[in-house]
Amino acid sequence: MDLQAVVDSLPRYGEPLLTTIVVTVASAAFALVVAFALGLMTSSKHLAIRTPARAFVEFIRGSSAVVQLFWFAFAMPVLLGIQFDYLIAAGIIALGLNYGAYSSEVVRGAIAAVPKGQLEAATALNLTPLQKMRLVVLPQAWPEMIPSLCAFAIMLLKASALVSIIGVMDITALAGLIGSQAGQDRLVHYSVVLVMYFILAWLIWTGMRALERKAKRGLGVDVKPVKGRLAPEVAAGGVR
Amino acid sequence: MQTGWSNETAREIFPAMWDGFIVVLQVTVVAGLIAVLLGLLVAVVQRVGHPAAGRTVNAVMQFVRNTPLLVQVLLVWTATSLYINPDWSAFAVGSAVLGVHYASYTAESYRAGIEAIPVGQWEAATALSLPTHRVWGAVILPQMMRRSTAAVANWIIAMFKEVPTLFIIGVLEMISQAQKYQGQHYTGAVEGYTIAGLLFLAASYPVAVAMRRLENRLAKSHY
Numbered sequence: 001m002d003l004q005a006v007v008d009s010l011p012r013y014g015e016p017l018l019t020t021i022v023v024t025v026a027s028a029a030f031a032l033v034v035a036f037a038l039g040l041m042t043s044s045k046h047l048a049i050r051t052p053a054r055a056f057v058e059f060i061r062g063s064s065a066v067v068q069l070f071w072f073a074f075a076m077p078v079l080l081g082i083q084f085d086y087l088i089a090a091g092i093i094a095l096g097l098n099y100g101a102y103s104s105e106v107v108r109g110a111i112a113a114v115p116k117g118q119l120e121a122a123t124a125l126n127l128t129p130l131q132k133m134r135l136v137v138l139p140q141a142w143p144e145m146i147p148s149l150c151a152f153a154i155m156l157l158k159a160s161a162l163v164s165i166i167g168v169m170d171i172t173a174l175a176g177l178i179g180s181q182a183g184q185d186r187l188v189h190y191s192v193v194l195v196m197y198f199i200l201a202w203l204i205w206t207g208m209r210a211l212e213r214k215a216k217r218g219l220g221v222d223v224k225p226v227k228g229r230l231a232p233e234v235a236a237g238g239v240r
Numbered sequence: 241m242q243t244g245w246s247n248e249t250a251r252e253i254f255p256a257m258w259d260g261f262i263v264v265l266q267v268t269v270v271a272g273l274i275a276v277l278l279g280l281l282v283a284v285v286q287r288v289g290h291p292a293a294g295r296t297v298n299a300v301m302q303f304v305r306n307t308p309l310l311v312q313v314l315l316v317w318t319a320t321s322l323y324i325n326p327d328w329s330a331f332a333v334g335s336a337v338l339g340v341h342y343a344s345y346t347a348e349s350y351r352a353g354i355e356a357i358p359v360g361q362w363e364a365a366t367a368l369s370l371p372t373h374r375v376w377g378a379v380i381l382p383q384m385m386r387r388s389t390a391a392v393a394n395w396i397i398a399m400f401k402e403v404p405t406l407f408i409i410g411v412l413e414m415i416s417q418a419q420k421y422q423g424q425h426y427t428g429a430v431e432g433y434t435i436a437g438l439l440f441l442a443a444s445y446p447v448a449v450a451m452r453r454l455e456n457r458l459a460k461s462h463y
Contacts, residue, residue, distance in 0.1 A: 190315035231305060
């Protein structure tokens with residue numbers, strides 16, 4: 001193995017790294033929109049709103065993200081008679097819907113956890129339902145959601161590697177490509193890529209914790225650092 | 241070029257998809273056993289092992305947990321097939337990687353279960369001079385199990401849905417089967433991937449509902 005060859009090829013990771021980040025950020029943004037839409041719908045007291053949202057969430061969560069990725073990339077275009085100019089769009093849609101459906105449970109749970117007295121007080125103040133949601137419920141529910149959403153953001157980052165198998169040139173795809181060239185070693189390139197993902201995950205985690213501190217301080221709650229902290233995925237109660 | 245859904249293709253591709261589904265179940269059993277047992281071992285080592293051993297295991301598990309399964313599978317498969325032993329099957333290697341990946345999650349759920357046990361239980365076991373294996377076997381593990389079982393089972397369900405990732409190294413699960421069929425018949429993408437999704441749904445939805453019931457019952461019976 002030629003270490004110099006590996007070092008020389010590192011600059012080629014620039015653009016694919018951007019692709020990985022774009023896929024993660026875009027599908028996280030999409031997932032957040034989906035999560036709030038579905039979370040608010042499944043919290044609704046009207047059966048006609050709650051049922052379809054519930055069914056959609058169960059449908060998406062019941063099957064596999066990998067299968068959904070292939071379905072959106074190769075089955076949906078055939079069924080709808082469309083063609084993706086860039087398969088990255090199929091990847092963002094599939095991952096955003098999948099993690100949005102999971103995260104909608106987080107949104108629903110955090111909304112349900114807002115103390116009832118708060119809602120009664122808002123009603124007593126004659127707030128409209130929209131004002132109630134915007135001024136009373138969400139500001140209190142949001143900080144509670146952050147750790148769980150962080151866990152899903154990290155899972156989403158990991159799942160973003162899957163877009164490499166539908167033909168998007170992200171860092172995983174590039175590692176396989178460069179690694180199979182003469183004078184290169186696939187093992188080293190996969191290891192390099194693993195470290196890149198780990199750093200990205202660490203960045204998400206750090207950013208989210210700062211966000212949580214800020215959001216909680218806005219409510220007058222202080223977040224104390226906990227020793228022997230659990231992984232956010234587990235502390236958040238796992239995937240449900 | 242294929243257009244729309246075809247019942248005939250669906251009928252034709254179904255047996256292959258079913259074979260793939262059976263492979264998914266087999267991988268789930270093997271990898272699930274690894275995840276359940278290795279996770280427990282990791283959680284116990286973090287508690288009773290030498291602090292340095294605990295820290296090392298924790299660091300490794302954190303790395304495994306925060307990096308993509310897909311790349312881990314590719315890395316280990318490259319290592320075994322090129323350098324270690326080319327005879328090891330994709331099924332075995334893939335199941336092992338999947339099991340270790342999810343052990344990094346189950347270990348944390350076990351740890352949460354152990355940490356939730358009141359400190360008085362440890363003190364009582366010490367006051368009774370119980371030997372270590374009795375402390376764990378008779379006091380800690382039974383209480384931990386009740387607290388961790390639901391969480392661990394949820395990780396196994398999540399793992400089940402990630403088995404198709406192993407298609408990348410040639411495990412003949414449903415994605416591989418659908419692609420094989422497409423390679424031979426130039427059609428079947430719609431039917432194959434739809435059937436794959438529906439088979440997952442049919443298998444995991446009843447389990448998820450049962451899990452939620454179990455969780456509610458455990459929560460009521462003991463907190």
